[in-house]
Amino acid sequence: MNSSIQLELFVNRVMEELEKKLSESPREPMIDHSSTETVHASDPDVVTVKVPQPKWKEGLTELIESTPARIGVWRTGTRPLTKEMLKFRCDHAAAIDSIYGEVNANLLDRLGLFAVETRYGNTENYLKRPDMGRIVTEAGVATLRQACKPKPQVQIVVSDGLSANAIDSNLSDVYPSLLDSVDAYGLTAGTPFFVKGGRVAVMDHIGELLEPEVLVLLIGERPGLVSSKSMSAYMCYRPRNGTVESDRTVISNIHPGGTPPVEAGAYIGTLVLKMLERKASGIHLDV
Amino acid sequence: MNLTTRVLGKTYQFLNLKEVMAKANEEKSGDQLAGIAAEDAKERMAAKLILSDLTLADIRDHPLLPPETDEVSRVIEDAVNEKIFTEIRNWSIAELREYILGQQTGNDQIRRISRGLTSEMVAAVTKLMSNLDLVQAASKIEVTTHCNITIGQRGVLSGRAQPNHPTDSIPGMKAALYEALSYGIGDAVIGINPVIDSADSVKNILLATKEVMEKWNIPTQNCVLAHIKTQMKAIRQGAPADMVFQSLAGTEAGNKAFGIDVALLDEANDLVRREGTGTGPNLWYFETGQGSELSAEAHHGIDQVTLEARCYGLARKYKPFIVNTVVGFIGPEYLYDSKQVIRAGLEDHFMGKLQQLPMGVDVCYTNHMKADQNDMDNLAVLLSAAGVNYLIGVAMADDCMLNYQSTSYHDIATLRETMRLRPATEFEIWLNRMGIMENGRLTPMAGDPTMFM
Amino acid sequence: MDPSWITSTGIDIGTSTTKMIVSRLKLARTSSALSLPRYEIAERQLLYASAIYNTPLKGDDEIDAVRLWDIVSDEFGKAGISKGDLKTGAVIITGETATKANAGKIVHLLADRSGDFVVATAGADLEALLAGKGAGADRRSNGTKGAVANIDIGGGTANAAIFQRGKPIGTVTFRVGGRLIRIDGNGTILQVSSSLRPWLEASGYRLEEGMSITYVDLKKICQSLCRTMLDYMSGIAIPSKDETVRALLLGKPLLEVPRLEECMVSGGIGRLMNERAPLTLSETAIHNDIGPLLAHALKEALANYPFRWVKADETVRATVIGAGTQSMIISGATVHLDPKLLPLRNLPVLKLEITQNLLDHPVNLEDFFAETMRSGANLYDTEASPPFALALSGMPILGYSSLQLISEYIVLSFSRYFPECGVIAVICESDFAQALGQALQRRIGPRKKVICIDQVRVEHGDYIDMGEPISGIMIPVVVKTLAFQSRVEVTGSFEPDDEGTR
Secondary structure: OOHHHHHHHHHHHHHHHHHHHHHHOOOOOOOOOOOOOOOOOOOOOOOOOOOOOOOOHHHHHHHHHOOOOOOOOOOEOOEOOHHHHHHHHHHHHHHHHHHOOOOOHHHHHHOOOEEEEEOOOOHHHHHHOHHHHHOEOHHHHHHHHHHOOOOOOEEEEEEOOOOHHHHHHHHHHHHHHHHHHHHHOOOOEOOOEEEEOOOOOHHHHHHHHHOOOEEEEEEEOOOOOOOOOOEEEEEEEOOOOOOOHHHEEEEEEEOOOOEOHHHHHHHHHHHHHHHHHHOOOHHHOOO | OOOEEEEOOEEEEOOOHHHHHHHOOOOOHHHHHOOOOOOOHHHHHHHHHHHHHOEHHHHHHOOOOOOOOOHHHHHHHHOOOHHHHHHHOOOEHHHHHHHHHOOOOOHHHHHHHHOOOOHHHHHHHHHOOOHHHHHHHHHOOOOOEEOOOEEOOOOEOEEEEOOOOOOOOHHHHHHHHHHHHHOOOOOOEEEEOOOOOOHHHHHHHHHHHHHHHHHOOOOOOEEEOOOHHHHHHHHHOOOOOOOEEEEOOOOHHHHHHOOOOHHHHHHHHHHHHHHOOOOOOOOEEEEEOOOHHHHOOOOOOOOHHHHHHHHHHHHHOOOOOEEEEEOOOOOOOOOOEHHHHHHHHHHHHHHHHHOOOOEEEEOOEOOOOEOOHHHHHHHHHHHHHHOOOEEEEEHHHEEOOOOEEOOEHHHHHHHHHHOOOEOOHHHHHHHHHHOOEEOOEEOOOOOOHHHHO | OOOEEEEEEEEEEOOOEEEEEEEEEEEEEOOOOOOOOOEEEEEEEEEEEOOOEEOOEEOOOEEOHHHHHHHHHHHHHHHOOOHHHEEEEEEEEOHHHOOHHHHHHHHHHHHHHHOOOOEOOOOHHHHHHHHHHHHOHHHHHOOOOOEEEEEEEOOOOEEEEEEEOOEEEEEEEEOOOOOOEEEOOOOEEEEEOOOOHHHHHHOOOOOOOOOEOOHHHHHHHHHHHHHHHHHHHOOOOOOOOOHHHHHHEEOOOOOOOOOEEEEEEEHHHHHHHOOOOOOOHHHHHHHOOOHHHHHHHHHHHHOOOOOEEOOOOOOOOHHHHHHHHHOOEEOOOOOEOOHHHOOEEEEEEEEEEOOHHHHHOHHHHHHHHHHHHHHHHHHOOOOOOOOOEEEEEOOOOOOHHHHHHHHHHHHHHHHHHOOOOOEEEEEEOOOOHHHHHHHHHHHHOOOOEEEEEEOOOOOOOOEEEEOOOEOOOEOEEEEEOOOOOOOOOOOOOOOOOOHHHO
16 A cells, blocks of 8 residues: 555645635735835845845845844944934834824724823823822722722723833734633623823722722833834732732733734733632742 | 031021932932932032032941941941041042042042042032043043953953843844954953843853854853843853843842842852853953832932942942943933933943942933933943943844843944044954954954854 | 753664664743743753664564564663653654554554654655754754755665755655665675666666675665765756656655755764775675665765765664654644643644735635635545644734634634534644634634644644643644655655544
8 A cells, every 4th residue: 555645645636726726816916004104114024135245145144034133234434324324213213202192092992991091291291200100190080980890800901101102003903802812711801991191000009999800901111113012911910009010910022023912912811810710910920 | 517508599408418419419300209309400509519518527427328227338338448538538529529630640549549438429529520520530540350351441442242132042142243243342241131031041142152252262251141040040050151240229128129139149259250151350240220229119218329329339349340330221210311311321430430340331221211322422422531441232222122222333333433442452353363353443344244154 | 930851752663673762852931921931842852772673573564563562661661761751752663664554553552551652653754854853964054054964874765854054945865775785795686676776777787686796896886876866965967867866866856956065974874884894795795785885885975075074963863863852843832722632643734824915805815715624625534523734824913803804714614614523723823823712712612622723834735743731831743744845755654644543
């Protein structure tokens, strides 16, 4: 018996079927729906080699592909080339704008999130006085008391933090995936909402108000040049006044080039389940 | 001790030395956040005036944080040379400033009196100095150290190669390291911040950097900037560490927040001397930065300049090979804008040098700070003029793992050429041999990382 | 989590010899505490290598499983391994013994008596890759600019694997081996393998059993054999233009022959190259074959090619070490599955590439899935659970709505063409298995099971094994690669979707 012939047959048939299918696919030009910006400062797919006479050309491509660091950039005298320098400045501009930006109100509406504010006042004060971003305003407290289900099993809160851009870019992927995960584990979520001008420890104030078992805060991170769209998820079992940072569990760097948003949402649900099972979070939760 | 003065028609009465020290600071958002900063420019001047008349003895007699309750204070006190202190105890802070800046005062004189100074005295004189004072005073002080090679000589500007990678990929780190070396950067240290703080990860990175050093005979030293306990574990497992690293705070409570104390540093010191791979005698790398004590709520109401000076007082005990202040990393709640960062960078560099430390500066900012790369260019030039031992070299100044911006390989190369500075001697000889540098300038080959493949 | 060590074994059962090794694999978390968990094999240690045994046979090519088990259990004893210790392992059956009957028997025997083995077969490509890794060619290629080849040469075939910058880029098999011509000490030809005859004919050699041959003539044949092989490996000879190369190749040639910088030789011939050269027929025929002479002819021939010959880290044990230490990978740690369904063996892979274009045209996407499932239903047993593993590649990042769309079409088409299947298995190249698995489960309902793992790269026609989870979340996976795109398995191996081995 020659089994290899059968095997070959199998493989060939699968290949034929698929190739046929692929050739029938429509051939419209690819449209990039991910961005409407006109400046594409960093295009990760294109590796351009600028070193004029590298000792090993293929090697240079390998080096450049091995790291997001800006290498193989060459120089004029001892200074960077113009386009490289401007690319850096573009990325910095994106980072700055995301700090001073505002979260898209339509997005919050679409996801059914109402908004309250912390005492941050304005962006300058927010940056100088992190303590004020940890307390919800009196009006906000009243709203939460009235609108939110008290003592929920899982309370989800969203905040712009240091990057409104992070929320705009990732929330519509992370949030529904998290809800699905919570649901799949048979857990129940409380009334979700958005906090403008929040710092991580605003979790404690909200914890005091609503007394959730577990609180998940999805918050914009300090923007970097690689991404100004990076979001973090802070999770805490029974956050209250006096909770220390090491009691929080964190998944950071959530954006399409980092921790994948949809998968992060699903995994946050797993972490929440573990926190509820073990009645702990942060360094007390071994994952 | 007189704590009252009259400025521009108004009388100012301060409670204690702690208040004078805080209010004499140049404006910093961190002191404001702590609620200890001067109310306005006039009050700041009143504090400076009071401070200028206080004597070194006043400062020593009124400890901001008593040695009985804080081990950092004890380390600082224990290091004071009583004989030298006695000679200068009646100097006012103004006189100390004028002595340091005086024409007759050179490196040797400063080195001598530094042994009679506490960190608080160093902080006090810093508060009375302008930016250019800080540049000139620091430029007088030469601190050379030796791990595998000597750095810090007058006319030498070294660079730390900081080839970090967001997932600790060894090939990725090597790629950024090759780029650094091809620009002549890496004489201070090949120093990597790991993402994963495990002994395995630290060991792998140390082995990888050591392998590159050995393959190309690079005269430098390696270090992985994990927590000291993780490095100790890695060294005990046979990892080749030329130096050990730790971040320091200026108070015992601040260090506790970092998970360290003097006993642990002593233990690590003993270990690196017995099992480290560096030649020595300088086998430590410390990092500091204004604001870390406040962020850990371990500041005891003391201002951030004074606390920073105390970090250096602690660092001095271990005779480090390099120390740097990560000046703009901590965020705008401590240093709001470029003016504050530039000031802090010059203060820290001077305060470290005055305490005989081999000071480098991580000239850097985060994106939520009101600063940009132009400000870093400015500070880097100022520090090069002040004789900074080394700067941080990151590919195009963008650290893709720590998510902040520092100085680039290009920047260090540019500063060397424009300020007529050189890499460390042994390293420059190697650069010449590799064809990267010739007569102190980059050759056409420089900037091609594939020469190391 | 602290790194954990698991014990693995490799057993290589060839036509002539059998050997085994025991190794330790260190599984360590390779992602930061702030990221999704990810584990990889961080370190591999060889703990024990057995002696080399003659493969116990009943008749010509039937393995004597009872005697084989005696050898294996005896060696486990010497290695200090008891049944529960082994978490994974690979059994490689090569040469003429690689028949369905033999493989089935051995898999059952070993699985019953010594824990769960992940792999139970090999083809020439996998064998070449494992030998190349065991010989150290992959690591070696990290330090060279050009490619590094390892040629594993045994009794009947030479399996070459080529690595560039640490990655495998091709495998190719030749009809070259030490036992293809059998002689006695006087130069009498005892046997000529039918496998070699086409090449002998094409090269103008006439060898018949019972003929006598001189040392010089035999050496010429060996030299010529090596030259044909190395001419091909160095790109000098092209199969389409050279009949001798065509006659020597077993299966398809490489798509493209890369420029080799170094070449190493493992297997029995690799070992003989390190021994003294035979100077007479009687020195040659110590095992009644041409092995020693072929080895030294090869050593001399290598000097005439532009690549460097470097010694392999391992010679005769290269394949078994590769099998015991290099065959397993670890799936991403955020997955969706019921551990009770594992282990799963020999799942055929049906691969789909998702493109932005397809996502933009949901009608096409729906058709695409339906057609794939339809062809899957023609190929595979529609009642097996799971019948195959659906592999998704293409989009590194998927948004929530795209993922919902994909899961919708997968469930629709799967339910239509595999209505009786209770389990669907999906392998994602990128990190979205937990989210996709959860979406699939929502749609497919609680009655059916979903296995969804990720960060495993597979190709059409591969077969995949999934082991039981280690420490709850690490799923060991073995991908049995059949092809570098165009190359298809040609040497004997047992039927991979054999029900008996599931």
